[in-house]
Amino acid sequence: MSSFGTLYSYPGNPRAAKIHAVANLSGLTITDGAFTMGETNRSEAFLSKFPLGKVPTFTSADGLNLFESGAIAAYVAENGPRREQLLGATPAERAAIRQWIDLAENELTTHSMTCLIPRLGYRKFDEGAEAFAIQCMERVLAVLENHLSAAAGGRKFIASESLSLADITIAQSLTWGFKLVLDAEVRGKYPAVVEYFKRVLASEGVKEAFGEPEFVEKRTVPQ
Ligand SMILES: N[C@@H](CCC(=O)N[C@@H](CS)C(=O)NCC(=O)O)C(=O)O
Known part of the structure; x- marks a missing residue:
C-alpha cells in the first residue's frame, strides 16, 4: 500500500504513537522519516517547513506539511474510513x-x-x-x-x-x-x-x- 505520508519523531514518543494508532485504525500507512533530535529539527530544511522545530511533524504524500500532534492525528483520521468514529x-x-x-x-x-x-x-x-x-x-x-x-x-x-x-x-x-x-x-x-x-x-x-x-x-x- 502506498504511504499516506511521512512522520518525523524520535522512538518512543507517545505523541507519535497517537498518530500511528490513528493510522492503524484508519488503514493508512505512515512512513517514519529519518530524524535525529537536536540535529534534524535545527536544520534549515526542517525549520522552513516546521518553524517551531518540535516533533512530531508530518508531510503528506501530496505535500501538506503539519506540526502539532493533535492536528496531525485529526488529519489522518479525516482521511480514513473511521473518521466519524474517531472524530x-x-x-x-x-x-x-x-x-x-x-x-x-x-x-x-x-x-x-x-x-x-x-x-x-x-x-x-x-x-x-x-x-x-x-x-x-x-x-x-x-x-x-x-x-x-x-x-x-x-x-x-x-x-x-x-x-x-x-x-x-x-x-x-x-x-x-x-x-x-x-x-x-x-x-x-x-x-x-x-x-x-x-x-x-x-x-x-x-x-x-x-x-x-x-x-x-x-x-x-x-x-
Ligand atoms: N504540542 C506539541 C508538542 C511537541 C513537543 O513538545 N515536542 C518535543 C518532544 S516531545 C520537542 O520536539 N522538543 C524539541 C525542542 O523543544 O526543541 C505536539 O503535540 O506536537
Whole structure:
C-alpha cells in the first residue's frame, strides 16, 4: 500500500504513537522519516517547513506539511474510513471529543512534562513544581474517574460508545505520568481510570503503536 505520508519523531514518543494508532485504525500507512533530535529539527530544511522545530511533524504524500500532534492525528483520521468514529459524527459528538482532547493536552500532558523534563536532565528538579503538577493531574484524574465509574454507568470510552481520538489522546497524555510519577498509591485512588487506560492501550491498532503500558510502583525523584 502506498504511504499516506511521512512522520518525523524520535522512538518512543507517545505523541507519535497517537498518530500511528490513528493510522492503524484508519488503514493508512505512515512512513517514519529519518530524524535525529537536536540535529534534524535545527536544520534549515526542517525549520522552513516546521518553524517551531518540535516533533512530531508530518508531510503528506501530496505535500501538506503539519506540526502539532493533535492536528496531525485529526488529519489522518479525516482521511480514513473511521473518521466519524474517531472524530465524531455530529457537532455535539465532535465537541465532546474535542473537549476531552483539550483537557488531556492542556492539563495532563502539560503537567506530565513538568515531571518528565528534569528526569531527562533538561531542567533542574523542583519538588514544589512536581508536587503542583501531580496535584493538577490528580484533579483531572478525579474528573475522569467520576465520568468512567460504575456509578456513572460504567462507560468504556470517554466521549462516545466506541474508541475515539479523545481516548487515544488521553492514553497518550497519561503515558508519562503513569510511567514516572503517578505511582501505585496515587493510581489506587483512580481504579476506573487505570482500567480504562489499559483497555484503550489494549485496543486493536492502538497496542501496536504504543506497546505495553508501563507503571511506576513508587515515585522516585531525580538526583
Ligand atoms: N504540542 C506539541 C508538542 C511537541 C513537543 O513538545 N515536542 C518535543 C518532544 S516531545 C520537542 O520536539 N522538543 C524539541 C525542542 O523543544 O526543541 C505536539 O503535540 O506536537
